[in-house]
Amino acid sequence: MKRVIIIGGGPAGMQTALCLVRRGIEPVIVECENELGGKLRNWHVLFPTFTPASDVLTELRRKVRENRIGVHLSTSVETFTDRQATLSDGRVLTCDAVVVATGFTLFDARIKEEYGYGIYDKVITSADLERLFNEGRVVQAAGEHPRRIAFLHCVGSRDEKVCQQHCSRVCCVTGVKQAIEMRRLFPEADVFNFYMDIRMFGPGYEELYREAQQRYGIHFVRGRISEAAPTHDNRLQIKAEDTLTGRPLRMSVDLLVLLVGMRANDQNAAWAADNGLNQAPSGFLQPKDLFLGNVRSGVEGIFYAGTVTAPKTIGETVNEATAAADAVADYLTTKA
């Protein structure tokens, strides 16, 4: 039986494995964490439907278990070619193809020092907020009765100052979703979203945005926050330009949520150099072409699935994993 090594056991890796099994190919997942699920493990609910992330995760994990897919946990891939991978424990696995499904790295918000993440406890990231929701500790972070909560879009995206020029795509709708969740939890609080552009590309996203405005009364201000500073009463003062009125704007808030972007894994560069893979200027791995070769690397026997090539939603990632398995199966058939 043909064997395919899948690097990464997030939604992309799991779905690729499930589709390969159905085609009579043996997948082996190598996951560096001690359980499957990737970044989705820390997520609370998914836009735009507020579906619990655990629903998706449980379903994928259950199928992986039922299909007895080989999984190496707490193991990373040091180096690989299309025919083998060297693992962190020194073992070498041979294979007939490799699917890279290593996803992305969350932007480290501390780099944008002007927002004070890691300095002021009233500044958190969108990923922190999901975790706080899961742990039921949002009140602890925002206070019992927050008067004002601000979200800042594009932190670590579309910003030359931090060498991240790309748009992370999912943070706008995440910001809208989280703003709604905060309004539901704190009906007395005013919620402000500071944006440069609002990008609602998916089905139901624009509708959610409008609902956030009309039904939840969330304020959208076009302007990027320039800085956050603590106030004497342990709140934060933020400054921006309200570009639609052409006036500087400031206010104090009880919580500032930074919508952190998805950036490329540092690992990509070394792997690209080893195997002759291409990297996009953003650092993400560059597929063969963006129309008919999205899941192909351009190198024989190496394929991509999910956010290792660009920021994507969970739905897009799962679809792409299906396509990757399809391409792998085609490749193995023609090669045989």
Added chain:
Amino acid sequence: MAAIHFGYTISKPRAIDLDRNNLRKSDEILREMPELQTCIGCGSCTAVCTAGNLTEFNFRKVHTLVRRGEYQGAYEEMNKCMLCGKCRLVCPRGINTRGVVLLIKRKLGDF
């Protein structure tokens, strides 16, 4: 002693300070017409506005300022509107913009 005039004046702060502004009127306006909050700032209303093409009047800007609690001069600005309703024909969010003019005037008439 008469103050010596050095030829300097103190500029009024230009910043919109939401901690100082009284948002009660703005909240009332949004409660009566929540659809105003769906404005995406496209400027179609201002582009077609007859009054805006002849005077400094900028409907989009004035209603945005009102939503931020900046009421000064808003009533007088809205008086430039001749209620032709062209803005309402073009607003992509379907906001009853002429209704907004009337509502802001009603709420801020005594401001």
